[in-house]
Amino acid sequence: MKNKYSNLNIIIRYYLVIIILTIYATYKNGILLYNKKLINFVYIFKPLLLILLSLSISYLITFLYKKYIKKEKYSIKSDYNPIFIALIVFCLPININIFYYLIFIVIFNIVKLFLNIKINYYAMMKLIIILAIILLNKYNYQNIYELSIETNLSTFDMFFGKAIGGIATSNILLLIICYIILCTLINYKKEIPLISFVSYFLTLIVFCLIFNQNIIINIKDMICSEFIYAIILIATISFYSPILRNQRIIYSILIGILSFTFNKIFNIYEGVFIAILITSIIFSIINYVKEKKEKK
Amino acid sequence: MKTINIHNDLKNEIVTNFIEVYDTDYIYIPISDEKYIKKTGNVLKGELVYDDHNNKYYSSISGNILKIINVKSNKYLVIKNNYKEESINSGRARNLDKLTKDKLISNCLDLNIKNMFLSDIKLLYINCIDDDPYVFNKYMYIKNNMKELDEFCECIANLFNIEKVLFVIKNSNNDLLDMYKLNELENSKVNFKLLPDIYPIGNKLLLHDYLIKNNDEKMIELDDLINMVFSIKKNKINTEKYITINGNNIKNPCVINTKKYAFLNNIIKDLKIIDKKYDIFLNSFISGKKLNNNEVIITDDIDAIIINKKCSDDELECINCGLCVEVCPVKINPLVKNDKCIKCGLCNYICPSKIKIYERNQLNEK
Numbered sequence: 202m203k204n205k206y207s208n209l210n211i212i213i214r215y216y217l218v219i220i221i222l223t224i225y226a227t228y229k230n231g232i233l234l235y236n237k238k239l240i241n242f243v244y245i246f247k248p249l250l251l252i253l254l255s256l257s258i259s260y261l262i263t264f265l266y267k268k269y270i271k272k273e274k275y276s277i278k279s280d281y282n283p284i285f286i287a288l289i290v291f292c293l294p295i296n297i298n299i300f301y302y303l304i305f306i307v308i309f310n311i312v313k314l315f316l317n318i319k320i321n322y323y324a325m326m327k328l329i330i331i332l333a334i335i336l337l338n339k340y341n342y343q344n345i346y347e348l349s350i351e352t353n354l355s356t357f358d359m360f361f362g363k364a365i366g367g368i369a370t371s372n373i374l375l376l377i378i379c380y381i382i383l384c385t386l387i388n389y390k391k392e393i394p395l396i397s398f399v400s401y402f403l404t405l406i407v408f409c410l411i412f413n414q415n416i417i418i419n420i421k422d423m424i425c426s427e428f429i430y431a432i433i434l435i436a437t438i439s440f441y442s443p444i445l446r447n448q449r450i451i452y453s454i455l456i457g458i459l460s461f462t463f464n465k466i467f468n469i470y471e472g473v474f475i476a477i478l479i480t481s482i483i484f485s486i487i488n489y490v491k492e493k494k495e496k497k
Numbered sequence: 498m499k500t501i502n503i504h505n506d507l508k509n510e511i512v513t514n515f516i517e518v519y520d521t522d523y524i525y526i527p528i529s530d531e532k533y534i535k536k537t538g539n540v541l542k543g544e545l546v547y548d549d550h551n552n553k554y555y556s557s558i559s560g561n562i563l564k565i566i567n568v569k570s571n572k573y574l575v576i577k578n579n580y581k582e583e584s585i586n587s588g589r590a591r592n593l594d595k596l597t598k599d600k601l602i603s604n605c606l607d608l609n610i611k612n613m614f615l616s617d618i619k620l621l622y623i624n625c626i627d628d629d630p631y632v633f634n635k636y637m638y639i640k641n642n643m644k645e646l647d648e649f650c651e652c653i654a655n656l657f658n659i660e661k662v663l664f665v666i667k668n669s670n671n672d673l674l675d676m677y678k679l680n681e682l683e684n685s686k687v688n689f690k691l692l693p694d695i696y697p698i699g700n701k702l703l704l705h706d707y708l709i710k711n712n713d714e715k716m717i718e719l720d721d722l723i724n725m726v727f728s729i730k731k732n733k734i735n736t737e738k739y740i741t742i743n744g745n746n747i748k749n750p751c752v753i754n755t756k757k758y759a760f761l762n763n764i765i766k767d768l769k770i771i772d773k774k775y776d777i778f779l780n781s782f783i784s785g786k787k788l789n790n791n792e793v794i795i796t797d798d799i800d801a802i803i804i805n806k807k808c809s810d811d812e813l814e815c816i817n818c819g820l821c822v823e824v825c826p827v828k829i830n831p832l833v834k835n836d837k838c839i840k841c842g843l844c845n846y847i848c849p850s851k852i853k854i855y856e857r858n859q860l861n862e863k
Contacts (some may be wrong), residue, residue, distance in 0.1 A: 274811075
């Protein structure tokens with residue numbers, strides 16, 4: 202019986218999101234820079250190349266593993282890993298070296314096959330890549346154009362993606378469209394982004410009131426940060442988010458509060474990923490203890 | 498809780514074809530021990546042929562008892578039809594006007610129903626909802642026999658001072674309302690109650706929780722009422738059974754009325770199948786058992802045969818989406834074995850990875 206709740210349906214929606222974000226990434230980090238004669242023609246397609254490479258390498262590695270090591274039938278319909286790896290590509294800096302990037306993708310895909318953990322692997326992957334970039338002294342989210350000018354953006358500009366950020370994480374309007382697309386999926390945990398956002402916003406207001414800080418600046422920080430991208434696409438990854446509704450609410454609230462805290466402690470690009478990683482660790486410990494108790 | 502409109506998903510329509518199939522050459526009565534066989538040689542329609550204290554089987558035809566056969570691990574008593582329809586009962590129906598409370602209670606075959614009538618009843622619900630989107634047995638029975646049921650319910654309402662007797666049906670079966678305008682009579686105690694068409698609202702336990710608010714409100718199944726009509730009013734044993742033959746791989750879905758213990762293969766041989774590759778489900782496509790062949794004997798437990806186009810059986814890895822938890826009508830986590838499970842199969846139906854959660858739990862139980 203064909204039904205609308207199939208895996209294929211879910212994968213198609215995620216691909217739609219990937220296509221939208223790739224087009225935006227190509228425009229922001231490719232076409233716009235080419236028009237200003239800051240890059241050559243081939244460089245326009247760097248975001249597209251990164252996405253295609255991550256998808257093809259991920260599919261190939263899983264296929265080879267299933268066919269030759271596990272000797273199982275490989276079904277593309279149940280392989281979500283390439284999609285989530287592609288989603289992580291969107292929140293990396295555009296300056297990333299393609300060679301290093303390829304090495305990371307291969308390593309993470311291989312490790313994922315053998316590591317069966319219940320903590321958010323993709324948030325961890327992004328943080329490890331960023332750590333490596335910092336160690337290589339290449340940490341910078343600005344593209345060539347952003348490096349060459351001084352900007353004073355309005356909130357409106359930031360909303361439409363003119364802010365500095367990952368390859369395709371800064372356009373809030375597009376992220377809202379992606380959220381609406383994903384909300385049409387029956388299995389998408391749509392309450393997680395909403396509750397996380399409200400929780401982040403409330404923490405922000407409480408923080409500003411207690412420490413007498415400017416609320417507008419903090420809201421601008423939120424818009425520029427990768428928080429909205431991560432709560433829509435990374436925090437909602439079903440493998441690493443709770444099944445039960447009550448747990449999901451607590452999970453979302455924690456992500457909101459911790460994201461704000463880590464955005465303040467570290468920076469606005471990595472804070473949310475640390476928050477997601479820590480929250481997923483907390484919940485995997487809770488579920489592990491619960492399972493052990495139930496077995497007893 | 499997330500509710501799913503399965504009718505919309507499946508795009509299945511109400512079955513309106515009704516066929517009577519009585520020309521069965523043989524019937525096969527399931528037996529567990531030969532010593533409980535009550536009859537040999539000739540047998541009459543409605544005659545007790547097997548009674549092991551747990552199960553009582555009455556012959557649905559008149560004819561000769563031939564032999565005992567073994568099919569897989571089950572034993573069957575074979576009776577050959579002589580097509581004379583000689584019945585053990587006189588066939589003389591009782592006059593409902595002369596029926597008394599005591600007579601009615603003493604003629605009730607079911608102990609639970611007997612006890613129910615001994616208590617105070619203000620409102621009596623009759624569950625007429627078929628517990629599967631593809632099944633239309635109760636709907637069809639009401640459509641064919643409402644006048645008889647209405648008359649009987651009026652009688653028991655008057656005898657036991659019941660204020661209302663309500664036939665509980667789904668919104669989608671509201672054509673019954675137009676067909677039998679029961680509420681036209683102002684003093685009529687019998688009426689319909691419409692409920693939203695949400696699977697598995699027809700489940701006995703769920704419907705009881707949904708409808709019953711006070712101690713003086715009771716609910717019985719339509720099958721119980723039919724058995725009462727047969728034993729009290731018609732004064733005979735019900736030897737026939739309604740079976741729905743439906744599914745997305747059948748050109749002419751229908752409800753058939755056939756003899757109990759007939760061989761299903763003979764009944765469905767004339768069906769027009771659309772695609773040669775198909776799956777057969779017993780009773781329910783959502784929670785029912787998938788059959789490897791159609792060698793099935795029609796017993797009281799069999800309500801429907803669903804023939805659907807073949808689909809892939811491949812189970813994929815669980816994606817932890819939590820849909821099974823969200824749709825569960827009894828609000829349990831179907832991934833963990835729980836005694837509260839009503840075996841509706843919604844978790845199976847909704848699972849994007851096609852994991853047979855319900856069947857897996859059943860295996861664990863075994």
